[in-house]
Amino acid sequence: MNHLLRSHAPISDAVWSLLDEEARERLTPALAARKLVDFSGPLGWEHSATNLGRTSPLASGPCEGVAGLQRRVLPLVEVRADFELSRSELRDADRGADDVDLEALDKAAHQIAVAENVAVFHGWHGAMTGIGEASPHEPTPLGDATDAYPRHVAGAVDRLLSSGVTGPYGLALGREQYRRVVETAEHGGYPLLDHLRKIVEGPIVWAPGLEGAVVLSLRGGDFVFECGQDLSIGYASHNSEVVQLYLEESFSFHVATPEAAVALKA
Amino acid sequence: MGFDQYHEPPGELSPATRTFARLCASLTEEAEAIGWYEQRISVETNPEALAVMRDAQGEEFKHFSMDLEFLLSRTPPWREVAQGILFQSGDIVEHGEEAEEETFEGGGSGPAGGYEGGSLGIGTLKGVWR
Numbered sequence: 001m002n003h004l005l006r007s008h009a010p011i012s013d014a015v016w017s018l019l020d021e022e023a024r025e026r027l028t029p030a031l032a033a034r035k036l037v038d039f040s041g042p043l044g045w046e047h048s049a050t051n052l053g054r055t056s057p058l059a060s061g062p063c064e065g066v067a068g069l070q071r072r073v074l075p076l077v078e079v080r081a082d083f084e085l086s087r088s089e090l091r092d093a094d095r096g097a098d099d100v101d102l103e104a105l106d107k108a109a110h111q112i113a114v115a116e117n118v119a120v121f122h123g124w125h126g127a128m129t130g131i132g133e134a135s136p137h138e139p140t141p142l143g144d145a146t147d148a149y150p151r152h153v154a155g156a157v158d159r160l161l162s163s164g165v166t167g168p169y170g171l172a173l174g175r176e177q178y179r180r181v182v183e184t185a186e187h188g189g190y191p192l193l194d195h196l197r198k199i200v201e202g203p204i205v206w207a208p209g210l211e212g213a214v215v216l217s218l219r220g221g222d223f224v225f226e227c228g229q230d231l232s233i234g235y236a237s238h239n240s241e242v243v244q245l246y247l248e249e250s251f252s253f254h255v256a257t258p259e260a261a262v263a264l265k266a
Numbered sequence: 267m268g269f270d271q272y273h274e275p276p277g278e279l280s281p282a283t284r285t286f287a288r289l290c291a292s293l294t295e296e297a298e299a300i301g302w303y304e305q306r307i308s309v310e311t312n313p314e315a316l317a318v319m320r321d322a323q324g325e326e327f328k329h330f331s332m333d334l335e336f337l338l339s340r341t342p343p344w345r346e347v348a349q350g351i352l353f354q355s356g357d358i359v360e361h362g363e364e365a366e367e368e369t370f371e372g373g374g375s376g377p378a379g380g381y382e383g384g385s386l387g388i389g390t391l392k393g394v395w396r
Contacts, residue, residue: 004384024386031391039390042342218392230342230385 003045004234009243011235015093019085019105019233023247026106027231030113032207033120036170037131037253038220041227049073050226050252076228077127079115080248081108082236087243105233105245112231112247114209120225120253121172121210131214131223132263134255137163142177142212142264146184146192154199156215156262163259165217168202174210174266216261223260226252281393286340289333296330299323342387343369 006016041047055069062068083104093100123130132139137159140152157169173181181204184192197204202218216223228250236244255261271291276284303323310316338345350365351358 002384006384020386024388027386027388028391028394031388034388034391035394036392039392040339042345042385042389227389231388232385234384 004232004248006233006235009235009245010087010238011090011243012094015090016233018093018100019102019245022102022105023109023231023233026109027113029206030110030117030208032113032117032172032205032210033225033253034116035203035205036172036216036218037120037223037225039225039227041251042230043226043228045229045250047076047228047250049075050224050254052254074128074252074254076226076250076252077119077124078248078250079112079119080246081112081115082244082246083108084242084244087238087241090243105247108247110208112249116249116251117207117209119251120223121207121214128253129255130253131216131255131261134258135261135263136258137262139212139263139265142266144180146180147186149181149192150195150199152264153196153213153215156264157199159262160215160217160260165222165257165260166219167200168218169200169215170202170218171196171200171204172207172210172214172216173204174212175206175208177213177266178204178206212266213264214261215264217257219260222255222257224254224256226254228252282340282391285393286337289336293330293333293337296326296333299326300330340389342385342389 009016011019050073052072052074054072056072058068058070060068085104086101089097089101118124119128119130121130121132123133137156140155142149142152153171157167160167160169181192181196186192186195193204200215207214229248231247231249234246234248236246238244271287272279272284273287279287300323303319303326307316307319307323310319338348346369347362347365350368351361354361
């Protein structure tokens with residue numbers, strides 16, 4: 001047993017499988033950052049920091065005649081979304097109910113996916129720098145008018161090419177921007193989604209938590225998501241009515257090539 | 267060879283699964299090549315030819331290892347089992363049994379979950395477009 005303490009939970013093997021599958025189904029569509037950046041790991045719960053290959057000077061050495069440097073690392077963060085399920089509902093799941101109320105799990109899954117997206121695309125003050133804030137390119141306002149989206153996205157691709165950043169590229173769209181894109185057909189009925197996909201030559205990803213949009217290179221080596229413990233469900237406590245669980249992961253995010261992305265403001 | 271690395275219709279497979287299958291096929295080919303070179307080296311008497319073949323076999327070691335690392339990085343339970351077996355001193359079979367038990371405690375769907383330490387096993391989604 002590890003720190004997730006799953007075997008202490010009053011939950012049968014079959015229901016654990018149900019909860020894990022439900023979480024995977026809810027997380028996968030929303031984990032936008034993982035669809036666009038490099039993923040390293042999982043390296044385990046014990047993994048605490050990402051090597052940056054950098055050092056900081058130390059004021060003095062440990063003794064005369066010896067100089068010293070201190071390694072700089074990027075510490076991993078832990079994120080956790082708590083949720084509570086009815087034990088009565090879980091007992092019904094064991095009886096074969098196919099409409100078990102797992103809304104709290106669904107909500108926690110969405111929240112932790114949003115947290116991951118926000119950290120990667122916008123950054124997390126004091127913990128990691130996001131793609132948008134690292135980019136040296138001036139963010140372009142995307143605006144509300146979808147007929148201007150192809151121009152803005154093509155402009156972003158042009159800026160990447162001008163910086164020597166090759167494709168293919170991906171486009172992450174915030175919830176509102178994604179909705180506008182999928183509901184829009186251009187003159188002649190051509191779906192805007194298909195037009196944008198042709199411009200970036202890569203995926204267009206629904207990214208809840210992102211405000212605006214980001215165009216970035218998918219060539220690899222530019223953005224690294226380092227995973228310690230991958231997303232997991234753990235057990236916290238229970239009483240006669242409910243069981244307290246949580247979704248948890250540990251990760252760091254590092255931008256190796258800031259110029260390989262262009263943010264488009266909402 | 268056509269598309270015979272796929273066991274299911276390629277159109278029904280996700281891009282990530284197709285890539286996984288390609289690397290599995292590549293891993294097999296590299297292992298075969300290592301075995302072939304081992305046999306050739308064992309019977310060759312020309313020192314220069316031996317040096318060439320040893321160098322070529324070294325390339326296959328590298329290719330096999332790169333293929334394996336790619337596959338392990340995308341398959342958390344496989345990675346965890348491998349970590350319990352590879353580069354360990356002692357009884358290989360014993361390590362294998364222990365690694366399997368630790369990874370799939372409870373038969374793969376129990377409290378520890380079917381993946382590494384209860385992980386949901388999501389990993390990278392690069393290549394998943396929706």
